[in-house]
Amino acid sequence: MSTERDPELEALLRKKIKQMMSENRNMEKGGEVVHLDSENFDSFLREHKIAVVDFWAEWCAPCFILSPVIEELAKDYPQVGFGKVNSDQNPQIAGRYGVMSLPTVIFFRDGEPVDEVIGAVPREEIEIRLKSLLGE
Amino acid sequence: MKALLIGVDGLSYTSFMKCNPRFLMSLFGSTFRGVVVNRRPQTHESSWLSVLGMDYSGKPNEGVPELAKATGATLVNVPISDPTTGIVSLKIHEVRLEDELNQVTEAVLESLNRGPVIAGIVGLDVELHRGSLDKCKAYSMVDSALRKMVNAADEFIVFSPFGEPKAPSESEHEEYGIYLSTVPRPSEHETVKLPEIGLLFRKLVG
Numbered sequence: 001m002s003t004e005r006d007p008e009l010e011a012l013l014r015k016k017i018k019q020m021m022s023e024n025r026n027m028e029k030g031g032e033v034v035h036l037d038s039e040n041f042d043s044f045l046r047e048h049k050i051a052v053v054d055f056w057a058e059w060c061a062p063c064f065i066l067s068p069v070i071e072e073l074a075k076d077y078p079q080v081g082f083g084k085v086n087s088d089q090n091p092q093i094a095g096r097y098g099v100m101s102l103p104t105v106i107f108f109r110d111g112e113p114v115d116e117v118i119g120a121v122p123r124e125e126i127e128i129r130l131k132s133l134l135g136e
Numbered sequence: 137m138k139a140l141l142i143g144v145d146g147l148s149y150t151s152f153m154k155c156n157p158r159f160l161m162s163l164f165g166s167t168f169r170g171v172v173v174n175r176r177p178q179t180h181e182s183s184w185l186s187v188l189g190m191d192y193s194g195k196p197n198e199g200v201p202e203l204a205k206a207t208g209a210t211l212v213n214v215p216i217s218d219p220t221t222g223i224v225s226l227k228i229h230e231v232r233l234e235d236e237l238n239q240v241t242e243a244v245l246e247s248l249n250r251g252p253v254i255a256g257i258v259g260l261d262v263e264l265h266r267g268s269l270d271k272c273k274a275y276s277m278v279d280s281a282l283r284k285m286v287n288a289a290d291e292f293i294v295f296s297p298f299g300e301p302k303a304p305s306e307s308e309h310e311e312y313g314i315y316l317s318t319v320p321r322p323s324e325h326e327t328v329k330l331p332e333i334g335l336l337f338r339k340l341v342g
Binding site for chain 2: 057058059060061064065066067068069120122123
């Protein structure tokens with residue numbers, strides 16, 4: 001077997017290791033809201049059958065009103081993946097799902113968006129959709 | 137015109153849903169709003185000096201703040217010094233929220249008849265740090281006092297220079313405060329910076 005370095009193979013290995021580490025980090029964060037970006041967004045959806053993603057921005061006051069609701073639900077539903085995407089820093093993710101106003105909460109099943117809520121809504125409005133997705 | 141700039145240190149949007157401060161929620165739905173950003177470490181003094189257009193030297197503050205000179209505003213309990221600066225002057229670490237709100241409300245209502253007013257409330261932050269008061273009860277007290285003061289003004293800016301305490305350290309808070317005002321901001325899709333609040337008040341007074 002050749003002992004020569006193969007830069008292409010090394011690059012692939014590095015990418016795979018990075019992906020595995022990112023997935024591992026996401027798995028460890030059950031009950032927490034994971035900050036998502038283009039590096040970990042797709043793997044986050046792959047790892048969670050049901051996921052809830054909160055799209056927000058720093059300047060968005062209603063986003064800060066909603067944020068504790070999402071954190072609370074993340075603690076109460078550790079079997080669900082909860083994430084948040086800063087739309088200003090990740091416009092390509094927001095654009096992919098047609099996020100036009102903030103906050104927007106998108107519900108995913110098997111990586112596909114199946115429902116959404118717009119605005120700073122009470123916990124019940126999100127929880128009722130979540131329960132329906134979980135079949136409760 | 138009765139113009140009021142009032143800052144409540146430690147007030148945060150993140151407790152609006154839980155505590156439902158009715159007056160603040162109604163302002164939230166009916167006025168220009170924004171998110172104040174102020175990175176750690178945040179202290180009463182350094183934050184307010186930025187609002188008032190002064191540099192933080194770390195030394196005891198002396199003299200009349202630039203913004204007060206420019207607007208002719210009466211200062212009420214402004215925490216750029218300890219005790220606070222103005223016609224109500226309280227020792228920050230000894231403040232009890234209820235007493236502070238009563239004194240500041242009375243002074244603001246009187247002073248608004250004479251011209252613009254710049255007022256501060258530190259008791260919410262102090263009591264949340266102490267853990268001596270139920271948060272929603274404190275929000276309700278602040279909400280009620282703000283209702284009286286804001287309703288007495290023609291134009292106002294209600295803000296907090298930082299959010300709720302994040303650690304026992306007095307300089308660690310949420311990095312986001314509130315901004316609710318009759319003054320529109322030029323770029324509402326940007327956060328509000330502390331010096332911008334002073335400039336907006338100056339514009340409001342004219």
